[in-house]
Amino acid sequence: MAIAASLQDGHQLQLIEGANAYFASLVSAIDQARSQVQIETYIFNLAGAAEQVALALERAALRGVRVWLVVDGVGTGALPHPWPERFDAAGVQWRIYSPLGRLGLLIPSRWRRLHRKRAVSGGLVAVCGGRNILGDWHDPNHGLLERPRLDFAVSARGALVQQVQEAMTQLWWRLQAVRHVRQRNFPEAFSTFRASGLLHPWTADSQLASSKQLVARAGLLLRDNVRFRSQIEKAYLRAIGLARHEIVIANAYFLPGRRLRKALTLAAARGVRVRLLLQGRYEYFMQYHAVRAVYRVLLAAGIEIHEYQSSFLHAKVAVIDPHNDRPWATVGSSNLDPLSLLLAREANVVVADRAFAAQLYQRLDHAIARDSRAVDPQVFERRPWRHGLRDRMAFGLMRLALFLTGNRY
Template sequence: MNLIPGNRLTLLQNGVEYFPALEAAIDHARREIFLESYIYQYDETGRQISAALKRAARRGVTVHLLLDGFGARTLPKAVVGEMRAAGMQVMFYRPDVSLRLKRHRLRRLHRKIAVIDTRIAFVGGINIIDDMDAPGQIPPRFDYAVAVEGPLLAEIHQSARRLWALIGWLQLRRHRSRSRRQSAPLRIAPRGSIAAAFVRRDNIRHRGDIENAYLDAIDSATDEIIIANAYFLPGRRIRQALVQAAARGVRVVLLLQGRVEYFLLHYASRALYGMLLGAGIEIYSYHKSFLHAKVAVIDGRWATVGSSNIDPFSLMLAREANVVALDADFAGTLRGSLLQAISEGAQQIMVDHWNHQPYYQRFLAWVSYGLVRFLMGMAGYARRYEEA
């Protein structure tokens, strides 16, 4: 992991902070925009961001919109046509959606990135979707993004540009934009004092980068580990690292999904609760709204914000992107936000209560865990998951 100094990072919580910042950056764009998203709903938020992107394209900005073929499958074709008519370039990552368990179809574009003029970038877990439209819960969905200014932008820009070029080549399309003609590495002046890294996961050179970043930070922890994850189903290495951290006196806190969004993953993760609680790890179940965050703070200094869950789908299949920061102020802001979420919207799971839960709940958890293992095996990843 390459920490680059001289950055300014701004933590953005939920869509109420993220979407106005993203729209303002788009409206100030003068040369190019790269926007990647797993989900792109054409709801109130989607229409607002789409309008900003079309305004940018009409004033001559080169707009690249890359969406996942599964996550954005409900985006109307007519809307995509309107975007292209306005001058936007739109592509879909693996548009061949199928329920068959073939590994190449399970590899999705799950990262959420925006890069504007190599002036500012956004990295996080927030999709283009109205997070206030949350029937049956108290909105908004609980999530984060980070605005990045400074030298780290060069790596984020390069990653977005290369992925766009790759998908264009794979789909046999030509996208002759100014960004593709640029080959020399960018040099961006410092904008702050934070050392940060752009950590991504792909299926070629960076398969284990995000997992290894977590492992290095957990293994070196001396005081406290706080992890908030929407879908938490770690492999053996991360499970052991957390247990060993707790054994050496580190306070380990997990803020996890309390509401059922995806039935199988929800109950599969609960199969691990007994082992984690028995090791002295604190687990808090977040019920206030849907937890969609993928963040962590370790020792009040190391922090990460991104799109990657700690589960087999994020760590072995999807394209993901996180920002890792080594800065007490940034980490402190994120830590304070997480502690507030625990205080206001979560309930601690106590080990005695968990050990005396009804038999059928344990059975459901272990059956779900077994099904996840089976699905990973059908896709050819069971051994890698258990060894991860």
């Protein structure tokens, strides 16, 4: 299977913001599917409205639809009770990607997580983005939120659907092969692993009536540890290098490596306005503080940094030159930090369409203006020394983690 990074014409796209819109889109697609449904997600937390998705998967399996669900062994761990039993009874096939085992994350190889958030329904609709199966008002670590987190996804029809479906199918068969190996069923494992390298095209459901949507050029970008080690980072570098007017990046966990930092500072040096919308609320020590260790360099280059204040920022999106003849936008699961760009399995959709880029740009511009606080370079320089110490410690821990995995960034 070859999943090209090149963009193809003729896609119908819909930008999705907010859990309610996301769940409604996902449930509608699942309820209309007649052949198959596939979902991959880092977090499968069914508190509140998220349970609608589990109920839709159960309904689909009960009416004979083939349903495959993959969740991550860290982000989800085990499916919440009573859903394992309900899924098994309905015929939903579900797998946990890389369960932690006794030593958990003490083994560096287990830091390679399934961070993708994708779904395909009926071979006609694909959904991809940063959204987990998790309500906007609930956080697994912080409980009930005062305001919903900011996150995006994109729903697509067109050639992109087959790309997403092929990638998800290949991962499923590889998980099946690993399962047979653990059961010491080696002949079955071998045949299953061979099957994972073949295409498994399914006949798509007949076309369903759809509302008026955008028509655009789009493509799928993947990051894994075999064939697509740097595809997403290279796409960012190329788009930033071609920027002529404006770059807006919203990233929950942002810690650019040398190449990305250089690309952004060079863009600012040639007169491109660069705005970063970053996490403004404390969530995790390493991710929160490590990025602040590079604030000084970015601010000195004239890059604007805005910290999102209203709630937790979970978006992983970017827009470049949305109002010009070469618009570029991406919506996906990949942060611009070493955990995403070097270790995790990620998936982003790239779009070259002025209407779509303008829509995403408008939402990010609103979030920057209304819900964020600009970082003042002079105020940042006057921070207490202990804040800088924490930043350097977090940055050092991140570099140590990469060293233990054998990566450089």
